[in-house]
Amino acid sequence: MKEEEIRPRSVFEEYLRLAAVDAGIYFGNSERLAVPCPACGTQGSLAFDKHGFSYEECPACQTLFVSPRPPAEDFFRYYQESASARYFATTFYRQTAEARREKLWRPKAAMVHDVLKRHGVDGNNLIDVGGGYGIFAEEYQRLSGVSVTVIEPGPELAQVCRDKGLNVVESFLENVRAEQLPAGPKVFVSFELFEHLHDCGVFLQHLSSLMQPGDMFLFTTLSGMGVDIQALWNDSNSISLQHLNFFNPKSVKLLIERVGLSVLKVETPGKLDIDILVNNAGLIKDRFWRNFVAQASMEERQEWQTFVASHGLSSHMFVVCECPAK
Numbered sequence: 002m003k004e005e006e007i008r009p010r011s012v013f014e015e016y017l018r019l020a021a022v023d024a025g026i027y028f029g030n031s032e033r034l035a036v037p038c039p040a041c042g043t044q045g046s047l048a049f050d051k052h053g054f055s056y057e058e059c060p061a062c063q064t065l066f067v068s069p070r071p072p073a074e075d076f077f078r079y080y081q082e083s084a085s086a087r088y089f090a091t092t093f094y095r096q097t098a099e100a101r102r103e104k105l106w107r108p109k110a111a112m113v114h115d116v117l118k119r120h121g122v123d124g125n126n127l128i129d130v131g132g133g134y135g136i137f138a139e140e141y142q143r144l145s146g147v148s149v150t151v152i153e154p155g156p157e158l159a160q161v162c163r164d165k166g167l168n169v170v171e172s173f174l175e176n177v178r179a180e181q182l183p184a185g186p187k188v189f190v191s192f193e194l195f196e197h198l199h200d201c202g203v204f205l206q207h208l209s210s211l212m213q214p215g216d217m218f219l220f221t222t223l224s225g226m227g228v229d230i231q232a233l234w235n236d237s238n239s240i241s242l243q244h245l246n247f248f249n250p251k252s253v254k255l256l257i258e259r260v261g262l263s264v265l266k267v268e269t270p271g272k273l274d275i276d277i278l279v280n281n282a283g284l285i286k287d288r289f290w291r292n293f294v295a296q297a298s299m300e301e302r303q304e305w306q307t308f309v310a311s312h313g314l315s316s317h318m319f320v321v322c323e324c325p326a327k
């Protein structure tokens with residue numbers, strides 16, 4: 002897979018340009034509150050500033066995170082009103098929807114289905130938190146025959162999901178009550194959501210209160226220890242204003258276990274790190290990767306991508322958790 006296939010350069014660059022402008026409009030004058038490492042609670046130290054935000058790195062677990070951060074309400078307003086959020090949800094999404102269905106969502110549905118089958122819970126109700134356009138839900142239903150419930154706070158997106166015949170709870174997860182969800186054993190999933198969360202602790206506490214022993218939670222998020230993010234650092238396009246938390250395979254375990262869930266597996270099945278480095282060769286900070294990209298053949302790039310992914314060093318992270326007996 003190539004980055005261009007799911008993030009065409011021209012469309013993505015326009016989004017990043019709008020996002021940089023919105024950072025000033027929506028957060029230029031907002032109050033800021035210092036936060037400790039969202040994974041382990043240690044005080045971070047400044048890594049860099051970008052678009053008016055400071056990013057700190059935790060000296061204990063290497064989580065990269067925005068601190069001080071503006072209040073949650075400023076982010077709600079940004080997501081509801083801003084040009085870049087609208088561009089991402091409409092133009093960007095529409096132009097890439099079918100490529101993403103095929104390249105991202107279908108394989109993701111297969112990956113989730115495999116894991117659940119191995120645990121013998123593939124018949125359980127599946128709940129997609131932040132289900133967006135419902136493409137994962139459609140693909141998962143088609144593959145498994147299990148009906149999927151989507152939790153989606155955005156009114157337009159919730160309507161898109163209802164029009165597809167999906168069960169929808171139009172809400173933020175943090176406000177969902179147990180009786181709004183189907184009865185019986187459950188599997189919760191969320192994709193590319195954790196990097197956006199203003200308070201991961203609040204999200205996870207509430208999620209865990211909705212789970213019964215044996216229920217599972219599977220999610221993907223960005224790992225800040227991923228090769229492309231480490232090598233491009235402040236110039237990484239993943240470091241943009243919607244992304245507040247970059248956990249890594251070790252720190253995400255600390256985060257999850259703090260709320261009493263068990264982590265069964267953390268993997269980084271990413272496919273794009275090396276391709277992203279190739280596409281941003283002039284911005285690579287690290288000498289090794291700069292010269293690697295200058296010389297490596299297509300086969301060598303592919304071999305390294307496989308190596309990076311299998312050693313937990315891709316920026317695309319997949320976490321499997323379970324609610325233990327209480």
Ligand SMILES: [Zn+2]
Nearest residue numbers: 038041059062
């Ligand atoms: Zn930490």
